[in-house]
Amino acid sequence: MSDPTFDRLGIWNWESENVADEIEYAKYAESKGFDSVWQGESRLVRDAMTIMGAYTQVTDSVKFGPGVTNCYTRNVALMAQTFSTLHELSGGRAMLGIGAWWDPLASKVGIDRQNPLRYMWEYCTVLRKLLDLETVTYDGQYIQVEDIELDLVRANAEPRTVPIYIGATGLTMNKMSGELVGNGTIDGVYMNYLIPPSHNERAMEKLTEGVEKQGGTIDDVDRPQLIAVSMDEDADVAIDNARGLVTQYIGQQPHITKASGIDPEVGEQVGEELGGWPASAEDIERASRLVPDEVVTNIVAAGTPEDCVQKVADYCEAGCTEPSLYSLGPNVKEVIDVFAEFKAE
Template structure:
C-alpha cells in the first residue's frame, strides 16, 4: 500500500448497541487489539455519551476516549468544562472533547434556536478552552455570555486540563473556521463526518488548510480523524444491503449528507418524502429503494475485508490521519481485527 494510504492510528465509534454492556466490551476489545481511540456517539436522543465515557474510563487503561460528537448547545460552557475536567481525572488524561453544531429538526424540537452555528461554535470553544486552562472568564459574545466564572478545583488536582478539542465538521465553512481555531491555539483538530466520500474530504481540507494558514499555522498542526461507516462481509451484496438502511436515513434527514453523497436531486426528494423524524423501519425500507448501489458505495466502506481496508486507504490519501470505523454489520470484533491488522502493517 502507498504510504499516503497507510495509517498508524485507528479508532472505533460506539453507538446504540442492543445491550449497553456491549459498548464497554468493544472499547476493551479495541484497546486489547491495539487501536488508539473509542468515540462515543451522541446524535439522536439515544444514549448520553458522557455517562458511557465515564464507564470506559473504569474498564480501559490506555485508549483515548471522546464523544463523537456532542453538541455545543445542550450543555452550557461551564457544565461542559466541568464534565471534561471530571472525565480528565477519571481517565488519567485520556479524554478528548469532540463537539459539533447539532442539527435540525432535533434542535428545534427540543426548543433550541441554533442562532448562528458558526459563531456559536467559535465562542463556545474559546470559552471552554479558557475554562479548561483554569482561567477566570468573563466573555460577552454574540452567542455566549458568561461573567466571572472558573472551574472550582479546591478539592481536586488544580492543574490545567489538557483536553484536546475536536470540531465535528461536514460543511466547508466549518472546516475553514476549525482551521482558524487551530491556528489560534483554541482547538486541536477536526473530527470529519461519516457518510461522505473522500472527494468531499479533500474539498473540506482545502478550506481547513486555508483557515489554519490564515492564522499562521500549517496542516501539520491539525489532527484529522475521520469517522467512516463500514459494512464488511465476504458476500459483497450482503455488505451493500446492510449499509443501505442507515445511509438512506442520513441522506433523507441531514441536508449536508444529502449534498455530499452524490445522490441525484430527484432521488433525494423521493427519499425525503418517505421519511419523517424519527423514521420508522418501514419508512427507511421504502425510502431505500431510491438509493442506488453506487451512492451507498460512495459513502460507506463496503465489501470484503480487503475492500474495506482499501477504502479506508482512500480516506487516508484524502487527508485523514486516523480512520475511526463504525461497523454497520454485526461483526464489530472482525472489523476491529481487520483495522488493527492494517494499522500494524502500516507501522
C-alpha cells in the first residue's frame, strides 16, 4: 500500500485546557502548512466567534471558521454582520460552518427545531444575499426580513466572499445542501465526525442528487470533514482514549447513532446507562463498557500514527476533500506533525 497524500489539511479546536492553547495550535498548524482551523461550538463551551477574532490577529494565511455554529441562536442579520467583520479582520480568510444544532440541548435553551431543513434553507438564502451586499426582503416560513442590508458606510463596501458550509449529517440535509450549492447559495458541506467512511459514500450520493437537480456536479461541492483522531504508539491506549467520546455521542445524539451504523439496541443501552444529557464522568465510564473496540475504530481514526493516517485517507477516498483533525488527546502538535509529512506539495 502506497502512502496517502492530502491536498488540504485542517485542524479542529474545541475545549482545550485554555484558550491560549487553541490560539497556539492555530499558529502551529499554519506553520506546518495546514490550510484551515475550525472552531467547535456545538455545546455550551466557548464562543467560536470570539476565538476566531483572536485567530485573525495571530495568523497570516490559514483560513478559519466555526465547525459548526447553529442557525438558531444568532439572528441572520447578526450572523452576516459578524462574518462581514471577520472577513475584514482576516483579509478574507473567514469561512462559515453552520448546522441545525441538536436536541436535547436546543430544546433546553428554548429552541423549537420543528423543521430544520426549511429553516436552514431560508437562513442560508438570506445570509448569502446579505454577504453579497444585496438589499433583502424575504418572507419565509421562519425567516422574515424587510429591506435590510449590511450598512457599510465607512467600511470597505465590497461583497463578503465568505464560503458557507452546512454541517450536514442526515441524508436529507445532504441532498438539500447539494441543491443550495447548485443554486449558488452555499459552497459545500462540513461533513460530520463519529460516522464511518461508508456514511460518506451515502452522503455523496445525496449530494450528487441535490447538486445535479440544480444543474451542477459533485465537483462543485466542497467537502471538508471533521475527523476525530486518537493517536498513540500503543493502539490499545489510543482506542481506550477515544471510547468515552464515542460513548457520549452514540448515547446522546440520535442522528450520530443513526449515521454511525451502530446497532440501535447498543445505542439505546448506552443511552440508558448515560441517563440523559449532560452525563457525569461516572456515567460515561459505566456506559463505555458497552462500547467495543470495533465500534470505536469504525468511527474514529484511533490507533498508531500509521493507523490514523490510513483511516483519514479512507474518509478522503469516500468523499472528504479536506480532513479537519480533532486530536482527542493532549498531543495536538504531534498529530499535526504526523499529518504534515503526508501533505501534498
